[in-house]
Amino acid sequence: xxxxxxxxxxxxxxxxxxxxxxxxxxxxxxxxxxxxxxxxxxxxxxxxxxxxxxxxxxxxxxxxxxxxxxxxxxxxxxxxxxxxxxxxxxxxxxxxxxxxxxxxxxxxxxxxxxxxxxxxxxxxxxxxxxxxxxxxxxxxxxxxxxxxxxxxxxxxxxxxxxxxxxxxxxxxxxxxxxxxxxxxxxxxxxxxxxxxxxxxxxxxxxxxxxxxxxxxxxxxxxxxxxxxxxxxxxxxxxxxxxxxxxxxxxxxxxxxxxxxxxxxxxxxxxxxxxxxxxxxxxxxxxxxxxxxxxxxxxxxxxxxxxxxxxxxxxxxxxxxxxxxxxxxxxxxxxxxxxxxxxxxxxxxxxxxxxxxxxxxxxxxxxxxxxxxxxxxxxxxxxxxxxxxxxxxxxxxxxxxxxxxxxxxxxxxxxxxxxxxxxxxxxxxxxxxxxxxxxxxxxxxxxxxxxxxxxxxxxxxxxxxxxxxxxxxxxxxxxxxxxxxxxxxxxxxxxxxxxxxxxxxxxxxxxxxxxxxxxxxxxxxxxxxxxxxxxxxxxxxxxxxxxxxxxxxxxxxxxxxxxxxxxxxxxxxxxxxxxxxxxxxxxxxxxxxxxxxxxxxx
Amino acid sequence: xxxxxxxxxxxxxxxxxxxxxxxxxxxxxxxxxxxxxxxxxxxxxxxxxxxxxxxxxxxxxxxxxxxxxxxxxxxxxxxxxxxxxxxxxxxxxxxxxxxxxxxxxxxxxxxxxxxxxxxxxxxxxxxxxxxxxxxxxxxxxxxxxxxxxxxxxxxxxxxxxxxxxxxxxxxxxxxxxxxxxxxxxxxxxxxxxxxxxx
Numbered sequence: 001x002x003x004x005x006x007x008x009x010x011x012x013x014x015x016x017x018x019x020x021x022x023x024x025x026x027x028x029x030x031x032x033x034x035x036x037x038x039x040x041x042x043x044x045x046x047x048x049x050x051x052x053x054x055x056x057x058x059x060x061x062x063x064x065x066x067x068x069x070x071x072x073x074x075x076x077x078x079x080x081x082x083x084x085x086x087x088x089x090x091x092x093x094x095x096x097x098x099x100x101x102x103x104x105x106x107x108x109x110x111x112x113x114x115x116x117x118x119x120x121x122x123x124x125x126x127x128x129x130x131x132x133x134x135x136x137x138x139x140x141x142x143x144x145x146x147x148x149x150x151x152x153x154x155x156x157x158x159x160x161x162x163x164x165x166x167x168x169x170x171x172x173x174x175x176x177x178x179x180x181x182x183x184x185x186x187x188x189x190x191x192x193x194x195x196x197x198x199x200x201x202x203x204x205x206x207x208x209x210x211x212x213x214x215x216x217x218x219x220x221x222x223x224x225x226x227x228x229x230x231x232x233x234x235x236x237x238x239x240x241x242x243x244x245x246x247x248x249x250x251x252x253x254x255x256x257x258x259x260x261x262x263x264x265x266x267x268x269x270x271x272x273x274x275x276x277x278x279x280x281x282x283x284x285x286x287x288x289x290x291x292x293x294x295x296x297x298x299x300x301x302x303x304x305x306x307x308x309x310x311x312x313x314x315x316x317x318x319x320x321x322x323x324x325x326x327x328x329x330x331x332x333x334x335x336x337x338x339x340x341x342x343x344x345x346x347x348x349x350x351x352x353x354x355x356x357x358x359x360x361x362x363x364x365x366x367x368x369x370x371x372x373x374x375x376x377x378x379x380x381x382x383x384x385x386x387x388x389x390x391x392x393x394x395x396x397x398x399x400x401x402x403x404x405x406x407x408x409x410x411x412x413x414x415x416x417x418x419x420x421x422x423x424x425x426x427x428x429x430x431x432x433x434x435x436x437x438x439x440x441x442x443x444x445x446x447x448x449x450x451x452x453x454x455x456x457x458x459x460x461x462x463x464x465x466x467x468x469x470x471x472x473x474x475x476x477x478x479x480x481x482x483x484x485x486x487x488x489x490x491x492x493x494x495x496x497x498x499x500x501x502x503x504x505x506x507x508x509x510x511x512x513x514x515x516x517x518x519x520x521x522x523x524x525x526x527x528x529x530x531x532x533x534x535x536x537x538x539x540x541x542x543x544x545x546x547x548x549x550x551x552x553x554x555x556x557x558x559x560x561x562x563x564x565x566x567x568x569x570x571x572x573x574x575x576x577x578x579x580x581x582x583x584x585x586x587x588x589x590x591x592x593x594x595x596x597x598x599x600x601x
Numbered sequence: 602x603x604x605x606x607x608x609x610x611x612x613x614x615x616x617x618x619x620x621x622x623x624x625x626x627x628x629x630x631x632x633x634x635x636x637x638x639x640x641x642x643x644x645x646x647x648x649x650x651x652x653x654x655x656x657x658x659x660x661x662x663x664x665x666x667x668x669x670x671x672x673x674x675x676x677x678x679x680x681x682x683x684x685x686x687x688x689x690x691x692x693x694x695x696x697x698x699x700x701x702x703x704x705x706x707x708x709x710x711x712x713x714x715x716x717x718x719x720x721x722x723x724x725x726x727x728x729x730x731x732x733x734x735x736x737x738x739x740x741x742x743x744x745x746x747x748x749x750x751x752x753x754x755x756x757x758x759x760x761x762x763x764x765x766x767x768x769x770x771x772x773x774x775x776x777x778x779x780x781x782x783x784x785x786x787x788x789x790x791x792x793x794x795x796x797x798x799x
Contacts, residue, residue: 004622004629108640132636165638165663166622168629244661311666337725338718340683341711343612343703345648399704560707565647568702 005169007162010133011100012037014140015070018096019176021045022062024055026439027468028074029109030163031102035072039480043175046480048471051409051439052077056084056099063097064191066182068144075103075116076408080440082119085153089123090201091191092151095180096144102158105281106308109160109467111389111408113307115282120155120259124205126212127155127259131240133167135221139256141173142221150208150215157258159281161238161308209260216257217264224269225252231323232273234266234286234297238309243279245311246318261289270295277323281309347394349566350541350582352462352507352533357395358562358586359514360385360431360458361402363521371401378426383521386415388432388441391467392460399563403431410440416455417448427521430457434490435465435473442493448526449498456520456527460507461490462535470538490530499528507533510589536582543583544598548574552595559587559596602633604657605760606665609752610684611676612701613647616749620674621652623753623770628656630770631762638663647703649680672759674752676735677701682719688726695755695794697735697748731755731797738789744779747786754790758798764791 005013012034015023023046025035039046045062049055052073059071073081078101085099101119104110120127128143130136136158143154189197216222231250235243236258244252253269255261270276270290278287278299287299302317303309318324347354364383369376378384387393387403388411396403405415412430419428432441437459448455464478465471472478477487494502501523503516513531520527534541545566553574559567566580567587576587578599588596607624611617618639625637633656640651653665665687673688675681675696688694698716706713716732723730733755739745750771757767768784775783 002629004626004635161638161663165636166625167636167660167663168634238663241661241663245666310664311662315666337722338679338682338714339711340679341703341706341713343647343649343680343683343705345613346704348647397704563704565704568707570702 001171003169003171004166005133005137006033006164006166007130007133007136007158008033008102008164009037010136010169011140011156011158011163013171014137015098015144016041016044017173017175018141018144019068019179020070020144021067021179022059023070023072024049024059025072026050026052026055026077027465027471028077028102029468030104030160031072031074031077031100031158032468032471033163034070034100035480038070048473048480050474052081053084056081056088059097060084060088060093063093063095065184066095066180068095068179069097070100071097072100073102074110075101075114076110076112077101078116078119080409085119086123087193088153089125090193090198090205092201092204093147093153094185096147096154098140098143098147098154098156100156100158102160102163103282104160106160108308111406113282115285116155116157117258117285118283120157123155124209125152125155125259126150126216126257127157128256129157129237129258130162130256131237131254132162133165134169135256136162137169137171139221150212152208155259157237159237165238213260213263216260216262219257219262221256222262222265223252223254224265225254226272227251229273230275232269232276233279234269234276234290235279236286237281239279239281239314242309242311242314246314246324255286258286259289261286263293266290266293266295277321279303279309279314344397345394346397346563346565347391347400348537349564349580350536350584351391352531352535353392353395353460354400354562354564354584355507355510355533355586356431356458356460356513356531357392357400357402358590359510359517360395360429361400361561363514363517364402364429371398380425382426384416384419384424384426384428386412386419386428386430388412388430388436390433390436390460392431392433397563399561409436410444413441413444413448413455413457416457417444417451417453420453420455421451428455429517429521430455432457432459433466434459434461434463434475435471437490438473438475438488442497445494445499445526445528446497453526454524456517456523456529458517458529458531459490459494461530461532462538464535464538466535466538470535494528494530499526501525501527502530503528504530504532507531508584508586510586536584541582545578545581545583546576546585546588546596547578547599548576549595549597552593554593554595556592558590558592562587562590602656602658604655605633605672606670606689607654607672607674607756608665608670608684608687609652609654609674609676610680611650612680613650615650615676615699615701616746617650617652617676619774620749620753621654623774624654624756627762627766627770628654631656631766633657634660636660636663649683651684672756674756676748676752678716678719679714682714682722685722685726688723691727691729693729693731693759694723694727695731695733695752697733697752699735699748731794733790733793738786738793742782742785742789744782744786747779747783750775750783750786751790754787755794757787758791758794
């Protein structure tokens with residue numbers, strides 16, 4: 001049966017048909033839809049784990065217990081889960097376990113770009129990479145068989161363009177019922193990694209990879225396509241599709257087992273063609289593997305190492321390398337005569353993050369200094385605002401422009417402590433969301449208490465994981481399928497960690513938030529402000545929209561500093577779009593001339 | 602089978618993705634190999650959205666190359682200019698008369714261009730430009746959210762597919778209470794475009 005499936009849907013369905021009974025994940029673009037697709041399927045246990053490390057540890061437990069398991073994360077999630085990933089590579093498993101890493105070349109929605117294929121080589125585990133949704137579906141069944149046959153986790157690597165591209169898929173299988181019953185086989189030699197056992201496993205890992213090297217030679221989804229022998233292209237993932245588009249007559253070796261690679265197959269292919277190139281996204285992973293075989297090969301000399309590829313980029317590289325004489329398709333000629341205003345993502349109208357970030361800008365940043373990308377000295381009363389990963393990171397952009405750091409999940413709190421303990425003259429405040437706090441802010445806060453920090457942590461509690469599409473987390477108790485379950489009480493958690501100065505304020509009361517923040521910053525003990533207000537996108541909030549009383553408006557444009565998409569200047573007047581405005585009232589509090597009022601119905 | 606490359610563009614929240622999903626299913630049901638991909642990332646939060654839909658005998662790349670889109674379907678005026686370079690010379694542009702002013706245009710550094718300026722840029726590539734009064738149609742059928750269905754109606758007049766194939770997909774996707782207004786929106790999209798062709 002033909003179905004139109006995204007790569008993520010195909011992974012989910014393929015895994016389900018492979019008999020997966022257990023799946024864990026932490027939401028992260030572009031991986032999020034995999035677990036969401038699996039959750040309603042019959043016979044599945046699914047969970048949003050508190051973070052990727054826990055997701056993998058819970059998954060390991062299930063696989064040790066004999067249930068086929070899928071653990072899903074985005075590329076940077078595997079950094080968080082690296083510790084159990086290496087441990088799992090060492091212990092091996094009972095039932096099959098596949099770790100999905102969805103990389104994000106070009107950083108569409110990530111704080112960094114990294115090529116997670118290195119993790120396969122690093123942890124000495126086999127890796128599979130599909131070139132489209134069909135292969136994602138087909139490979140999943142084999143991934144679990146490999147995991148069980150070789151007693152190893154399998155790294156299954158997708159990228160944004162594979163995960164989020166929809167393709168026609170021939171769904172040929174049904175859910176396998178040929179599975180063993182859950183049961184843990186007690187064996188300390190296998191599962192307890194004391195040095196004496198780990199040394200034995202270390203030898204087994206090398207033997208395992210050696211056996212895999214032989215086994216991949218016969219892997220049926222690696223494909224050699226012989227056309228014109230002048231040029232042979234080795235490729236994998238979505239780059240293979242781009243290369244097929246650009247090198248129309250060339251010979252191809254498509255690899256889906258990208259670690260280890262089938263050495264003899266590569267040698268055979270190289271012998272068939274006059275020149276071998278590798279077309280791959282990000283790092284020269286395949287290129288280096290091929291070169292190690294003593295084959296003359298090129299790739300990264302003309303295919304960029306940075307960012308996402310596309311047919312134009314591959315074509316430009318091919319022209320540069322003299323592989324094709326000219327662009328084979330009509331070139332893009334139109335250069336727009338109009339200046340197109342950039343349209344970057346922004347916080348929604350009524351977003352609960354806007355009020356607190358507006359106040360942070362006001363208190364933390366000297367209004368006499370214009371924002372600039374050049375590093376500058378801070379003035380005496382300015383406050384460093386360390387931030388984190390979530391929608392509120394959008395507050396870095398003008399006109400809010402209220403953030404100083406954003407590195408990785410949970411880092412805001414550590415940054416703040418570090419700046420303080422380093423003895424900088426300015427105060428610092430950490431800002432992060434409720435989901436991010438649960439993910440990896442808890443340990444940072446405990447460290448703050450332990451180190452007698454004077455810092456302030458603002459938890460922007462919108463009661464969801466908003467950026468990735470409103471997933472639950474321990475603080476909400478909401479499951480993957482939306483059921484309400486037991487939850488971790490945020491206030492009690494913070495108090496339990498040892499915070500005495502705990503404050504809960506509404507995000508819509510700017511005065512109260514400002515007063516609280518000022519006091520907390522001056523307080524010589526660690527403090528937490530929970531700034532609470534629901535995600536308007538999730539709750540679909542619509543209060544009374546505001547309008548501008550043009551008679552009272554003095555055109556100071558202070559309201560534009562809120563950066564609300566509902567407020568704009570049109571016909572030289574400040575106007576509020578009532579269709580967009582949700583009536584949060586933040587602009588009304590900012591207006592010095594009381595010109596912003598509730599709309600009369 | 603003739604290859605069809607459609608670039609659908611707009612702003613987060615306008616229904617671009619739903620329309621391109623429908624386009625893909627319609628292509629698959631008509632027997633094409635189909636690939637479609639969106640660039641959105643953080644775009645749900647008001648950013649620029651682009652969706653590539655490709656129908657063909659065999660489709661490799663999910664993305665359409667610059668200069669290769671047969672159709673540029675734009676849900677917002679200035680977004681049309683942003684993606685103009687993707688249009689094939691002589692290709693078809695269908696634009697909704699919708700303006701969503703980006704924050705960057707507020708300060709005056711990037712004034713929002715007027716339609717005549719945008720049209721001038723498009724005319725370097727093609728004369729086939731159709732400005733659809735989508736806002737008015739949305740109001741007339743009592744469903745402003747049906748913008749994406751109006752645009753599908755407009756596009757359908759250029760493709761050699763039975764209208765029923767389009768309507769079937771709408772019937773499958775749209776909740777019952779919006780079905781009537783959605784079907785009307787589709788037909789109004791068809792009518793407006795046909796009247797402009799003559």
